[in-house]
Amino acid sequence: MRFGLVLFSLLFAATTLWAAPQITAEERVFDFGEVLQGDTVEHVFLFKNSGDDMLRIESVHSSCGCTAALVSARQVAPGDRGELRITFDSSDFRNAVHKTITLQTNDPDKATYLFEVKGIVKEELYMVPARLRLGVLAPGAEIEKQVEIKNDSSAAIQLKAPQSTNAHVSASLDRTTIKPGERALLSVRIRVPQDARRVSGYVTLETDYIKVPRLRMSLSARVSP
Secondary structure (H helix, E strand, O other): OHHHHHHHHHHHHHHHHHOOOOEEOOOOEEEEEEEEOOOEEEEEEEEEEOOOOOEEEEEEEEOOOOEEEEEOOOEEOOOOEEEEEEEEEOOOOOEEEEEEEEEEEOOOOOOEEEEEEEEEEEOOEEEEOOEEEEEEEOOOOEEEEEEEEEEOOOOOEEEOOOEEOOOOEEEEEOOOEEOOOOEEEEEEEEEOOOOOOEEEEEEEEEEOOOOOOEEEEEEEEEEOO
């Protein structure tokens, strides 16, 4: 009798010692295909605790603030499933996009568990070029660059006067309404201060297009000694 109790206790202790959670998921990569800039992408990943101990989701991290992630439960019992709901805002992105969401868990073999979201963001209202890299400029130089603002949407878009974050940079538009398929020209003028080592900043303008309410172009240049 005593031997049986001892054996049972040893087996119970061994089972408890070896018990562990195990996170698994059939889908870890979601390709949303092609969306228009400004669209919101939503998706739900399903994961399961395939182990024999409680699975704990200790933290959830996204690779950038554009992707919100929320788990349905912080603890998932053996055999149960949980949900990871993601929301991606495409407003500030163009072309190929790849984002990651990381779960930190108590799974001894997969403490870090990664999910991925990818796809193509197509622009309908955009600048060409998207940024001005002006190289090396001489002190006191004055230059002007032309930037195209293209409207590939199906609606006419109103533009407000451009603003600059640098007092030595100014900008103006040749028109404030862009019809579908047309373009506007943004003239950017730079006056290089005599004592500057670098010129940088942003030119921004507001629009009435709900998907792209603001356009922003960066510029930078080094100033020769």
